[in-house]
Amino acid sequence: MYDVVVVGGGIIGGAILRELTRYRLKVCLIEKQSDVAMGQSRANSGIVHAGFDAPVGSLKAKFNVLGNAMMENYAKELSVKFKRNGSLVVAFSAEDMVTLSELKARGEENGVTDLKILDADSLFELEPNISKNALGALYAPTGGIVCPYKLTVAVVGNAMDNGADLYTNFEVSSISGKFGDFTISSQDGQNVKTKIIINCAGIGCQKIANLAGDYSFTIGGRKGEYILLDRECENFVKQTLFFTPSKKGKGILVSPTVDGNIILGPTAKEVDDANVLTSEEGLKEVQEKASKMCENVPFGQTITSFAGTRAFCDRHDFIIEESKSVSGLINCAGIESPGLTSAPAIAKFVVEKLVSSRIDLRFNTSFNGHREPTDFFNSLSIEQKNQLIKEKPEYGKIVCRCEKITEGEIIHAIKTNPPATDIDAVKRRTRAGMGRCQGGFCQPQVAEIIARELGIPLEKVTKFGKGSYLLRGKTK
Numbered sequence: 515m516y517d518v519v520v521v522g523g524g525i526i527g528g529a530i531l532r533e534l535t536r537y538r539l540k541v542c543l544i545e546k547q548s549d550v551a552m553g554q555s556r557a558n559s560g561i562v563h564a565g566f567d568a569p570v571g572s573l574k575a576k577f578n579v580l581g582n583a584m585m586e587n588y589a590k591e592l593s594v595k596f597k598r599n600g601s602l603v604v605a606f607s608a609e610d611m612v613t614l615s616e617l618k619a620r621g622e623e624n625g626v627t628d629l630k631i632l633d634a635d636s637l638f639e640l641e642p643n644i645s646k647n648a649l650g651a652l653y654a655p656t657g658g659i660v661c662p663y664k665l666t667v668a669v670v671g672n673a674m675d676n677g678a679d680l681y682t683n684f685e686v687s688s689i690s691g692k693f694g695d696f697t698i699s700s701q702d703g704q705n706v707k708t709k710i711i712i713n714c715a716g717i718g719c720q721k722i723a724n725l726a727g728d729y730s731f732t733i734g735g736r737k738g739e740y741i742l743l744d745r746e747c748e749n750f751v752k753q754t755l756f757f758t759p760s761k762k763g764k765g766i767l768v769s770p771t772v773d774g775n776i777i778l779g780p781t782a783k784e785v786d787d788a789n790v791l792t793s794e795e796g797l798k799e800v801q802e803k804a805s806k807m808c809e810n811v812p813f814g815q816t817i818t819s820f821a822g823t824r825a826f827c828d829r830h831d832f833i834i835e836e837s838k839s840v841s842g843l844i845n846c847a848g849i850e851s852p853g854l855t856s857a858p859a860i861a862k863f864v865v866e867k868l869v870s871s872r873i874d875l876r877f878n879t880s881f882n883g884h885r886e887p888t889d890f891f892n893s894l895s896i897e898q899k900n901q902l903i904k905e906k907p908e909y910g911k912i913v914c915r916c917e918k919i920t921e922g923e924i925i926h927a928i929k930t931n932p933p934a935t936d937i938d939a940v941k942r943r944t945r946a947g948m949g950r951c952q953g954g955f956c957q958p959q960v961a962e963i964i965a966r967e968l969g970i971p972l973e974k975v976t977k978f979g980k981g982s983y984l985l986r987g988k989t990k
Contacts (some may be wrong), residue, residue, distance in 0.1 A: 516540050516679075517873055519698060519708040521686060521722050523550035525662060526849050527714035528669035529861035532883075535676035537865070537875040542679035542706065543670065544698065546718070548979020549682060549939040550932055551666035553716045554853070556942070557738065557790065557822020559780065560771055561754055562658035563852040564601055566621025566629060573832040575624045578852040580859035582656055588858045589660055592668035593887035595772040600753045601657030602632075602641065604807065605649045610758040614652040617759075621654070628655050643750055643808045657754055659772050662854050663942045664888075667932065669857075672885045674931035676878070681706070682932075683979065686715075689725040693842025693872070696726075710872055712844045712864065717787075717825040719833075719847035728837040731847060732828040737789050737821055738780025739796035741804075744815040744950055745774040755807055766803045768811075773945065778804045778811070785823060792821045817950050826850045834860060836868055844868050888930060888943050891923055913963070914956040916949020924960060928967045935968060937961060938978040957984075 518534055520527045523545030534541045547553070562585050568574035589596035605611045611631075618629045630653045637644060637651045674680055687701045694709045713722045720733035743750070748770065757765035766779050781796045797819055804811050827833060827848025837843040844864060849856070869875070887893075891909060894902065902922075903910040909922030927934040927943040934940045937947070940960055947953030947960065961984055965972040976982045 516542050516706060516708040518710045518712060518869060519544060519696075519706055520712045520714055521698070522553075522714035522716055522718070523547070523666070523670060523680075523682070524553050524555040524714065524716055525551070525666045525669070525854055525857045526846050526860060527712070528666045528673065529857040530712055530714060530846070530864050531678050532669045532673040532676070533861040533865040534869070535673045535678050536878055536881050536883075538878050539873070539875070541673075541677075542681060543673070544681045544684040544686070544700075544706065546685035547682065548936055548976070549934070549942070550670045550680070551663040551942060552978070554822060554824045555662050555666045557740065557780075557820055558662035558854060559740075559767060559769065559777060560659050560662045560854070561601075561767070561769060561851075562596070562598075562660055563855045564621065564629075564654035564657040565624050565626045565852070565855075566603075566617050566652070566654055567759065568624065568852065570620055570623045573834060574852060574856070577832065577834075577856035577859045577863070579625045581852070581856040582658070584858040585658065585660065585855065589665065591883050592665065592672060592885045594661060594665050594668050596658060596660045597772055598656065598658040599770060601654040601756060602637070602753045603652040603654075603756045603758055604637070604644065605651060605758050606645075606647055606806075607649070611650055613758050614650065617652050626654065626656065629653070641751055641753060641755065643810070644755065645807055645809055647806075659754065659770065660854070661772050665854075667888075667943055668885055671931040672883065675885070676881050680932050686722060686725060689722070696842065710842045710844065710869060712846065712869075714846045714849075716849070717823055719825065719827075719845065723837065723843070723845055723847070726837070726840045726843045728840045728843060728845070730837070730839065731833055731845070733825050733847060734827070735785045735787060735789070735823040736826055736850075737783045737785045737796075737823050739792050739800060739819065739821040740777060740779030741797060741800050741813070741816055741819050743776040743778070743812060744817045747776045747812050747815050748774040750776050750812065751808065757803070757807065766800055766807075768804055768807050773948075775817075780822075787823070789823055790821050792819050796821070818952055824850050832856070832860075834864065834868075836871075842872060888927060889923065889945065891920055892918055913959045914944075914946035914949065916951055916956075917945040919944050919946040919956075921963060924963050925967055928964060934964075936964070936976045936979050936982075937984070940964065
């Protein structure tokens with residue numbers, strides 16, 4: 515019997531799981547996919563929002579500002595890259611300039627500090643590649659960037675290091691019982707028992723709530739498509755660039771990533787399911803809008819495009835509450851943007867306010883919130899690298915030439931919580947396959963290492979779990 519089961523292995527579920535391990539509780543996370551960070555936390559812009567956009571008094575505004583203030587130390591504890599690069603909301607009309615003043619006032623009321631409105635000259639000085647049609651911008655220096663999937667892997671891994679359990683490939687098919695004695699069952703016959711359920715299933719939150727007997731909200735899906743540029747474009751922009759929001763939404767952004775790429779997107783198209791297919795129409799929209807934001811966008815340096823579906827709910831705000839109809843069910847639903855930014859603060863609130871109202875919390879005196887970095891090799895000096903190679907020769911073999919990832923780092927990812935068991939899981943942890951060739955050269959070697967370390971036939975290695983096999987069998 516678990517004290518708490520968290521459903522959903524994204525950044526919200528992972529952050530809550532880690533927060534729970536600060537206390538003497540038996541806890542686990544269940545995830546329907548083969549790995550964590552495979553939903554909204556995978557196809558995510560990675561923006562740490564300043565907090566000027568959310569409506570005053572909303573949960574989005576509250577947790578955005580709190581989470582932004584926590585993020586720098588949070589990422590540092592978990593050895594995840596974070597950069598406070600600043601955000602710019604760019605105006606292209608007189609009407610936009612009026613909106614910037616409104617955003618500034620709203621942001622200040624939300625508690626965002628150091629907001630400034632820049633004229634065109636000041637804007638061009640900060641961002642030389644911005645469109646010459648720009649009239650000015652709202653500058654938010656507290657905005658930042660982080661890698662969403664690495665942060666998710668880190669929080670779940672740190673939680674597991676502190677005693678939490680993880681069940682992957684666990685797609686919930688039924689929930690029975692009541693507070694203090696729930697049973698959660700999967701399609702393939704797995705069962706877990708728990709006193710409390712925390713529903714963090716993203717686009718699946720409505721399904722989980724319904725299975726438990728809560729029909730109080732509706733979740734929809736909004737697909738976003740992205741284009742990613744090579745690291746050779748690293749200095750094309752330095753801040754995160756947003757269009758001034760309109761009634762149609764915020765539009766696409768142009769932003770650096772913490773790993774040196776430039777990300778363009780996302781689009782916003784409502785869909786019926788977790789659609790992750792890119793489209794000619796969607797990518798064309800990204801190109802057109804990015805070209806409106808910046809001069810001479812280097813689309814020739816595109817290395818990949820991808821899509822993801824993010825959840826939104828009919829309440830138009832975060833849902834973070836114990837269900838009124840099912841005692842012991844805590845819903846964290848409709849956590850769209852700025853959910854990534856808000857995650858540390860949401861986790862703290864859920865555990866300290868909602869879980870504590872149902873279970874007496876006693877501190878776990880052995881809790882260790884620090885995690886060793888997983889992508890440390892390239893940060894070492896030549897002397898340190900040579901010493902490590904002497905001790906562990908696998909660090910002397912480069913597998914991914916684009917990103918200079920060694921066999922040692924891949925083995926480390928397979929053996930470290932949460933363990934990487936497929937090609938994309940290794941990619942998310944090490945960046946092997948994220949360079950210009952997108953795994954064209956290193957993928958066979960990565961597959962061989964996975965098969966060897968897990969003790970499985972090469973034909974059983976998958977790209978992203980659930981039947982995504984790379985090989986059918988031997989030819990000779």
